[in-house]
Amino acid sequence: MSVADIQIEKDLHHDGHDDHHEQSFISKYIFSTDHKTIAKQFLITGIFWALIGGGLSVIFRLQLGFPDMELYWLKPLLGKWITAEGKIDSEFYLALVTMHGTIMVFFVLTAGLSGTFANFLIPLQIGARDMASGFMNMLSYWFFFVSGVIMFISFFLETGPASGGWTVYPPLSALPQAIQGSGAGMTMWLVSMVFFIASTLLGGINYITTIINMRTEGMSFTRLPLTVWALFLTAILGLLSFPVLVAAALLLVFDRSFGTSFYLSDIYIGGEALPHIGGSPILYQHLFWFLGHPEVYIVILPALGITSEIISTNSRKPIFGYRAMIGSMLAIGFLSFIVWAHHMFVTGLNPFLGSIFMFLTLIIAVPSAVKAFNYITTLWRGNIKFTTAMLFSIGLVSFFISGGLTGIFLGNSALDINLHDTYFVVAHFHLVMGSAAFFGMLAGVYHWFPKMFGRMMDERLGSIHFWLTFVGVYLVFFPLHYIGIAGFPRRYYSFTSFDAFQTFTDLNSFVSIAAALTFFAQFIFLFNFFYSIFAGRKASLNPWKSNTLEWTTPRLPGHGNWPGAIPKVFRWAYDYSKPGAKDDFIPQTVPLSETPESNLPNEVEEAKAEAKK
Amino acid sequence: MAHSTAIESNNIWGGGVAPMKASYGKLMMWFFLLSDAFTFSALLITYGLIRYSHPAFEGTIDEFAFSQEYWPIPEMVFEGFPFLHGIHLPLVFVGLMTFILILSSVTMVLAVEAGQRMDRKGVEKWMLWTILGGLTFLGCQAWEWTHFIVGADTANNAAGNTFMGANLSMNQYGPPNFAALFFFITGFHGFHVFTGVVLNFIIFYQAVVGKLERTGHYEMVEKVGLYWHFVDLVWVFVFTFFYLI
Numbered sequence: 100m101s102v103a104d105i106q107i108e109k110d111l112h113h114d115g116h117d118d119h120h121e122q123s124f125i126s127k128y129i130f131s132t133d134h135k136t137i138a139k140q141f142l143i144t145g146i147f148w149a150l151i152g153g154g155l156s157v158i159f160r161l162q163l164g165f166p167d168m169e170l171y172w173l174k175p176l177l178g179k180w181i182t183a184e185g186k187i188d189s190e191f192y193l194a195l196v197t198m199h200g201t202i203m204v205f206f207v208l209t210a211g212l213s214g215t216f217a218n219f220l221i222p223l224q225i226g227a228r229d230m231a232s233g234f235m236n237m238l239s240y241w242f243f244f245v246s247g248v249i250m251f252i253s254f255f256l257e258t259g260p261a262s263g264g265w266t267v268y269p270p271l272s273a274l275p276q277a278i279q280g281s282g283a284g285m286t287m288w289l290v291s292m293v294f295f296i297a298s299t300l301l302g303g304i305n306y307i308t309t310i311i312n313m314r315t316e317g318m319s320f321t322r323l324p325l326t327v328w329a330l331f332l333t334a335i336l337g338l339l340s341f342p343v344l345v346a347a348a349l350l351l352v353f354d355r356s357f358g359t360s361f362y363l364s365d366i367y368i369g370g371e372a373l374p375h376i377g378g379s380p381i382l383y384q385h386l387f388w389f390l391g392h393p394e395v396y397i398v399i400l401p402a403l404g405i406t407s408e409i410i411s412t413n414s415r416k417p418i419f420g421y422r423a424m425i426g427s428m429l430a431i432g433f434l435s436f437i438v439w440a441h442h443m444f445v446t447g448l449n450p451f452l453g454s455i456f457m458f459l460t461l462i463i464a465v466p467s468a469v470k471a472f473n474y475i476t477t478l479w480r481g482n483i484k485f486t487t488a489m490l491f492s493i494g495l496v497s498f499f500i501s502g503g504l505t506g507i508f509l510g511n512s513a514l515d516i517n518l519h520d521t522y523f524v525v526a527h528f529h530l531v532m533g534s535a536a537f538f539g540m541l542a543g544v545y546h547w548f549p550k551m552f553g554r555m556m557d558e559r560l561g562s563i564h565f566w567l568t569f570v571g572v573y574l575v576f577f578p579l580h581y582i583g584i585a586g587f588p589r590r591y592y593s594f595t596s597f598d599a600f601q602t603f604t605d606l607n608s609f610v611s612i613a614a615a616l617t618f619f620a621q622f623i624f625l626f627n628f629f630y631s632i633f634a635g636r637k638a639s640l641n642p643w644k645s646n647t648l649e650w651t652t653p654r655l656p657g658h659g660n661w662p663g664a665i666p667k668v669f670r671w672a673y674d675y676s677k678p679g680a681k682d683d684f685i686p687q688t689v690p691l692s693e694t695p696e697s698n699l700p701n702e703v704e705e706a707k708a709e710a711k712k
Numbered sequence: 713m714a715h716s717t718a719i720e721s722n723n724i725w726g727g728g729v730a731p732m733k734a735s736y737g738k739l740m741m742w743f744f745l746l747s748d749a750f751t752f753s754a755l756l757i758t759y760g761l762i763r764y765s766h767p768a769f770e771g772t773i774d775e776f777a778f779s780q781e782y783w784p785i786p787e788m789v790f791e792g793f794p795f796l797h798g799i800h801l802p803l804v805f806v807g808l809m810t811f812i813l814i815l816s817s818v819t820m821v822l823a824v825e826a827g828q829r830m831d832r833k834g835v836e837k838w839m840l841w842t843i844l845g846g847l848t849f850l851g852c853q854a855w856e857w858t859h860f861i862v863g864a865d866t867a868n869n870a871a872g873n874t875f876m877g878a879n880l881s882m883n884q885y886g887p888p889n890f891a892a893l894f895f896f897i898t899g900f901h902g903f904h905v906f907t908g909v910v911l912n913f914i915i916f917y918q919a920v921v922g923k924l925e926r927t928g929h930y931e932m933v934e935k936v937g938l939y940w941h942f943v944d945l946v947w948v949f950v951f952t953f954f955y956l957i
Contacts, residue, residue: 226727231736300747308739316728342747346754350896358881359892361758374881377889382761386754668727 122658130241132233133658137240138219139551142544144240144247145211146625149537152202157618159195162187164611166595180259189592193262194280196590200265201250201288203533205295208398210243212540213337216401217306217330219547223649224324226315226666228659231308239302246294253287261288264590266387269362269380273354276368285355289348296341296348303334303341315648317668322687324647324672325418328425329404332432333397339436340393347386354378381446388439395532396435400428402539403470403499406492408672409546410474412645413489414481415683417673420473427466427473434463444515453512460510464503471500482676482683486643487561491542494569495535501573502531505580520590523583526576534572541568541624548628549642553655554635560627564620571617578606646672646686669709670702741935745942748904752946755897756953762889778869784886786955792859803955809852810951813905816845817944824937827930832919835930839916842940846909853902860894894954901950904943911936 131137158177161168169185180191187195218236222229230236253260262280263272267288275282310331314323323331353359354375362383363375411418418424440448440456448456474496483489505527508514518524541564548556582603587594594600594607641650651666666688674685680697691698691706698706724731732739766783769776776788787802794805819841826834863877863884875884883891915936918924924932 231740235740300744304740304743304747307743308736311732311739312730312734312736314727316726318727319723319725322727338743338747339750342749342751343754346751346758349900350755350758353880353892353896358879359896360881360888361762361892361896377762377766377887379761379765382758385761386758389754 130237132229132237134218134222134230134233134236135551135656135660137236138215140240141210141214141218141243142551144244145207145215145540146628148202148206148211148247150621150625152199152207153618153621155195155199155202157615158187159192159199160611160614162192162592163594164608166593190262190279191259192592193264193278193590194259194284197262197264197267197280198250198254198260201261204265204394204398205292206243206247206250208533208536208540209299209337209394210295212536212543213330213333213397213401214240214243214302215540216326216405216543216547217302217334219551220324220326220649221306221309221330222313223550223652223656223660224327224647224672225310225313225318226648226668227309227313228661228665230305231313232305235301235305239298239305242294242298242301246291246298249287249291249294253284253291256283256287258282258284260284266384266391267351268387269351269354269383270366273351273363274366274368274373275355281355289352289355292344292348296345299337299341303337306330306334307338315665315668318687321422322668322671324404325407325421325424326401326404329400329407329428332428333400336393336397336400336432336435340390340397343386344390347383347390350386351383381443384443384446385439388442389436391442392439393432393435395528396431398536399499399532399539400431402495402536402542403428405539405543405546406474406495408645408647409488409492409542410477410496411673411675412546412643412684413484413486413492414478415484415675416477416481417675417677418473419476419479420469421671421673423469424473427469430466431463434459434466438463441510441512441515444512445519450512457510457512461507463510464507467499467503471496471503484643485562486545487556487558487565488542488546488643490562490565490569491538491545494565495538495542497569498530498535498538498572502527502529502535502576506531517586518583520588521583522579522587522589525589526579526583529576529579530572534576538568544628546643547649548631548635549638550649550652550656552632552635553638554631555638555642556627556631556635560623564623564627567620567623568617571613571620574613575610575617578610582606582610641686644682644684646674646684648687651686651688735931737931737935738938741938745938748942749946752900752949755900756949759893759897759953762893766887766889778885780887782886784890789860789885790856790955794855805852805856806951806955809849809856810947812845812852813849813944813947816842816849817941819845820937820940824930824934827924827933830925830930832922832925835919835924835933836916839912839919839933843909843912843916846905846912846940850902850905850909853898853905857895857898860891897950898954901943901946904946908936908940908943911939 127133128136131140158173161170170181170187171185173187174181177187177191180188182188218230221227250260258279260280261267261272261284262278263285267285271277272281272285275285310323310327320328350359350361354362358374360375360378362380363373363378364380366373366375407418407424438456438460440452441460444453444456478493505523509518509524509527545556545561548554585600585603587600587603594603638654640654643650648666648668652660653662668687669690670685670687672687674680674687674697676683677685677694677697680694685694685697690709691702692710695703695706730736734742763783767781769782769785773785773788776785778784778788790806791800791802792805793799793801819838823835823838823842826838861877861879869884875882877884878891878894880892880895882888885891915924915932918932919930924930
């Protein structure tokens with residue numbers, strides 16, 4: 100009966116998808132409702148923002164590594180933010196740090212990563228012609244675009260962009276008297292984020308609904324590729340945490356512009372008491388981190404899903420512990436909502452409450468370790484193909500482990516008194532979530548590039564890009580651990596006036612050089628990416644000999660993905676090197692009845708039932 | 713479709729079917745409401761946190777006077793009623809508002825039910841009542857806000873309390889955040905009601921011109937119905953937090 104229902108649904112809502120009439124340039128490439136085009140829009144916008152975000156970090160690393168350097172040569176770019184002495188303006192330094200964080204966390208690793216791969220992979224891997232609502236999907240991209248435009252314009256304000264840190268804690272962010280960036284820059288930051296959240300929710304609701312309702316026949320949840328599982332849980336996390344940021348941001352808007360005091364109390368500026376009384380800045384931190392902590396899993400989960408897929412494919416082995424992988428993602432997703440106060444250990448939080456949050460935080464080590472071990476055991480004795488995507492996936496596992504280990508230190512509420520807000524924290528999250536998620540994104544681009552553009556990226560340039568980036572990331576972030584343990588606070592403009600830090604000047608210069616080199620190594624990728632779109636080697640239908648459904652589409656799938664009927668699914672996505680099989684992979688569309696030589700004992704019955712119909 | 717295997721057809725999560733027997737549009741509405749529920753929860757938690765960081769009034773209700781020193785007793789604040797100036801009617805007006813809103817939920821149920829019977833006239837009638845209920849609620853809220861903003865001349869003000877009425881940064885009834893939170897949260901809810909009325913009107917219009925009948929089902933009524941019930945449910949919580957506790 101329900102089969103009939105869904106059939107009616109399809110007739111009702113999907114009539115438009117099947118006819119392949121010629122579209123105008125605008126409806127094909129600009130206001131497209133095709134999930135593949137929208138994915139590419141997200142990807143290219145994400146790359147644009149990654150360049151800006153990365154560029155900003157190189158500029159402030161110059162200040163940190165070479166505090167005496169004369170930066171007049173940056174004047175054409177930064178204008179009045181280079182002072183008369185040739186230094187970066189100290190308030191603009193804070194704006195750089197703030198915008199680097201905001202851009203990287205939200206625009207690159209949330210929209211650029213989830214937006215790209217959820218849009219691209221969900222319909223292709225579950226066997227759907229498009230997202231549930233192509234129109235909402237299009238809106239999702241354009242809200243993101245508008246949000247980006249607003250954020251970009253804020254760079255050109257007289258008072259500069261927001262500069263209260265990417266977490267925009269009040270009272271610093273609430274009072275324009277406190278810092279220049281809390282004027283118009285902060286207003287634009289908030290407006291931009293409102294658009295961004297709308298984009299995320301439109302996308303997320305679509306992803307979840309599509310996965311629940313539009314899987315092809317046979318694609319049960321226990322046959323879903325882990326990428327889809329990861330993107331599904333990511334969307335749920337976003338759906339439940341971003342609305343809390345809406346509340347936090349709206350309250351902040353009222354404090355800033357309409358005279359309320361939700362976050363403000365007892366503030367004196369220049370000896371003058373402000374009229375605000377009765378609010379609490381800690382309240383903002385609670386609301387913010389209720390989003391902020393799930394947000395880091397929104398960033399890392401899609402990367403982990405992509406890695407699962409790539410490592411299994413390129414080890415030519417089934418993913419080790421498929422159900423454990425799902426379980427660990429579920430556990431991570433659940434725990435992510437009840438650990439937010441570990442960002443607030445030193446805000447005067449009740450130490451007993453601190454120990455509870457510490458306990459919950461440390462539990463996350465368990466599912467994370469499950470994932471790490473499963474990656475390693477999948478690789479173990481595999482027939483490893485070192486494609487560029489595979490290299491980046493292994494790089495992700497490396498970062499996830501080395502960055503994750505320091506998470507155990509930071510999750511400890513006593514150690515955090517020493518380590519909070521130092522470069523130790525910076526090193527930790529840049530490895531475990533920043534670089535790891537970034538590597539997941541790059542791995543995904545290299546792996547699915549043939550499906551996106553019908554051509555291959557150059558593997559040699561890919562390898563060079565990988566090794567430079569991999570080594571570069573460790574050269575940047577490993578020394579930061581030492582600098583952090585030594586007590587360097589993050590976000591400080593200058594350390595030259597502190598004697599205790601003099602001995603670290605060389606190390607800071609070293610980090611800055613490594614950061615600049617790593618940044619410039621990304622241009623190898625950019626060249627490879629754009630060159631290959633137009634002139635890459637033409638891809639075969641299934642270049643990586645992969646099992647999932649997207650490789651059953653034509654080289655350049657049109658709107659609707661499969662020219663004929665949607666393929667049915669008969670097995671999970673990880674039948675690699677199955678004993679007895681003639682190839683080392685069996686796509687999900689091959690019925691069990693066609694592979695009697697490799698069926699497992701429990702699959703024999705299923706094969707019989709299949710053959711009967 | 714019909715030839716799925718015995719194993720698969722038993723498993724509604726096996727793919728090829730909508731496992732929750734709901735269209736994607738309805739699922740989307742549910743997920744949106746789930747996310748909106750988190751927004752309101754955040755706001756109500758904010759209310760609770762700020763409320764309990766202020767001292768409560770200690771003493772009997774007869775001695776109560778408005779003061780900046782403690783959080784006011786809501787039934788002493790919201791005691792007005794249109795045309796009944798000076799009479800102490802605690803929470804009567806807001807009770808009436810709540811009743812009207814809940815009644816509009818009932819008429820919405822009837823509209824959905826009429827839609828399932830493909831009864832166009834019934835849908836039109838009950839949607840219209842729902843819209844009227846929503847507009848009445850908004851009208852009542854406008855009066856309630858005006859009364860709150862202008863201030864109560866008959867109220868019992870503590871010494872030193874010279875400001876009358878309320879705005880976002882100060883008020884006569886108590887600490888500034890009392891009024892700020894009132895405006896913010898009931899305003900946010902009122903905005904949801906307003907959006908709901910607009911959505912209801914669009915669907916009402918589509919029913920009247922026969923657009924929904926032509927599509928062969930009245931599912932859009934069910935979708936806006938979900939939203940409308942959610943808005944009512946949220947009001948119950950807002951009401952409890954602001955007026956009763």
